[in-house]
Amino acid sequence: MEHRDLIACHECDSLFRKPPRLRGLVAHCSSCGASMKGVRHAGLTLDRICAITVAALITFMIAQAFPVLALETRGLTSHATLFEAVQSLWRGHMHLVAAMVFCTTMLFPSLELVALLYLLLPLRAGRVPRAFDAVLRLVQFVRPWGMTEVFMLGVLITIVKMVSLARVIPGTALFAFGALTLMFCVIAAFDPCMLWEIRDEVMNRGGAPARRRNRQRDGAHGDAASPTQPATSSFRAKHAGLIACHCCGLVHSLSMQGSEPHCSRCRSPLHARRPESITRTFGLLLAAALLYIPANLLPIMHTSSLGRTEDDTILAGIAYFWRSGDWPLAVIVFVASVMVPMLKLGILTLQTVAAYRGSDWQPLERAKLHRMVERIGRWSMLDVFVVSLTVSLVHFGSFAQITAGPGALAFGSVVVLTMLASNQFDPRLIWDNVRRPPARAPS
Ligand SMILES: [Zn+2]
Ligand SMILES: [Zn+2]
Known part of the structure; x- marks a missing residue:
């Protein structure tokens, strides 16, 4: 049985009555x-999010079609589009790194935009598109892996790096990526889980003209916003015999748990906690920790210039920035490439061990740490993007040539593995053994 009047926190499993529509406020x-997640608030109307998604899609195509940067030195010029950067890595036998750059900067962001439009346009018109469940699940899956903003920072670092070697000419795509980064910030503020609620409303209304209704629904009408009702907040859904769907958040009774229970709304399998969460997180962490050693010891780039060859590790690149006076860049690269991966490994190990031991130690602080790891994890891809652009730009034959080194593969793998580990860790495990004051069960 489903409980549409209840909502469970996706991080601690606390159970609440679903609040009324919020006028631009976010429920915590x-x-x-x-x-x-999944609480309707009128921060962005469907019309606005549609408009921004269309604009982002057009800007995305411009960003892909034109060069990001061009280099000019001693009469030689070279330019690179994002796709050429991926091709350079592929030709240099860095197939996995090329696939990482392709997926995070081209495939996943474009899939997110196209899939969002596929859902939003019919919903705006009062219809539910075909395969709604699968497409919305796709949006939720690809969203954490799109890294346009990290790539943009990578481009800026590449510019500073190249300025001492050649004249750097910004390309059309650089400005397009700048605009795209801002648009993705707005799109990221839109919670796709809300679309499940909107779909239910559209289905319940039965296909009457919807645009006017959407305005009423999404506009700033109605009662004053009120925060989530804490009436049932001292209950975990699990302890109340309920399961919240991982995908759409709909709360179900545990009694429906027969063989392979599935969500009645989105058809995803239902689990009280993510299955094998600790084992999977630990396995991925172990692989990431092992790869972190070659990621730092092996060169991420080979440079050959006028017969001289040089290998650069991540730390050597940071030292180069520091020596040449670009200490703000040295700090940025150090934080993104050294501190963030180490912090992620340390925090995730702490979380896994604490969850394995069923510890109730400092749950609020551990929950905040988990949120921080989720937010900062992607920024470690910075060095991989800098390498891919540099490799694509610097190919001046015997004068200067840069190729990617094995350290880039190891480093990219550490980033992906730690992101997967953080994704596999179920934050509700942090709260499972925390004692709570007794309270009345939800009706
Ligand atoms: Zn919570
Ligand atoms: Zn569901």
């Missing part, structure tokens, strides 16, 4: 402080 869990 009173237990762990996480922003509640």
Whole structure:
């Protein structure tokens, strides 16, 4: 049985009554402080998010079609589009790194935009598109892996790096990527889980003209916003015999748990906790920790210039920035490439060990650490993007040639593995053994 009047926090499993529509406010869990997913608020109307998604898609095509940067030195010129950067890595036998750059900067962002439009346009018109469940799940899956903003920072670092070697000419795509980064910030503020609620409303209304209704629904009408009702907040859904769907958040009774229970709304398998969460997180962490050693010891780039060859590790690149006076860049690269991966490995190990031991130690702080790891993990891809652009730009024959080294593959793998580990860790395990004051069960 499903409970549409209840909502469970996706981070601590606290159970709440679903709040009324919020006028631009975001509901936060009173237990762990996480922003509640799937709670309707009128921050962005469907019309606005549609407009921004269309604009982002056009800008995305411009960003792909034109060169990001051009280099000019001693009468030689070279330019690179993002796709050429991927091709350079592929030709240099860095197939996995090429696939990482292709997926995070081209495939996943474009899939997110196209899939969002596929869902939003019919919903705006009061229809539910075909394969709604699968397409919305796709949006939720690809969203954390699109890294346009990290790539943009990578381009800026490449510019500073190249300025001492050649004249750097910004390309049309550089400005397009700048605009795209801002648009993705707005799109990221839109919670796709809300679309499940909108779909239910559209289906319940039965296909009457919808644009006017959408305006009423999404506009700033209605009662004053009120935060999530804490009436049932001292209950975990699991302890109340309920399961919240991982994908759409719909709360179900545990009694429906027969063989392979599935969500009645999105058809995803239902689990009280992510299955094998600790084992999978630990396995991925172990692989990431092992690869972190070659990631730092092996060169990420080979440079050959006028018969001289040089290998650069990540730390050597940071030292180069520091020596040449670009200390702000040295700090940025050090934080993104050295500190963030180490922090991620340390924090995820702490979380896994604490969850394995069923510890109730500092749950709020551990929940905040988990949120921080989720947010900062992607920024470690910075060095991989810098390498891919540099390799693509510097190919001046015997004068200067740069190729990617094996360290780039190891480093990219560490980033992907730690992101997967953080994704596999179920934050509700942090709260499972925390004692709570007794309260009345939800009706
Ligand atoms: Zn919570
Ligand atoms: Zn579901």
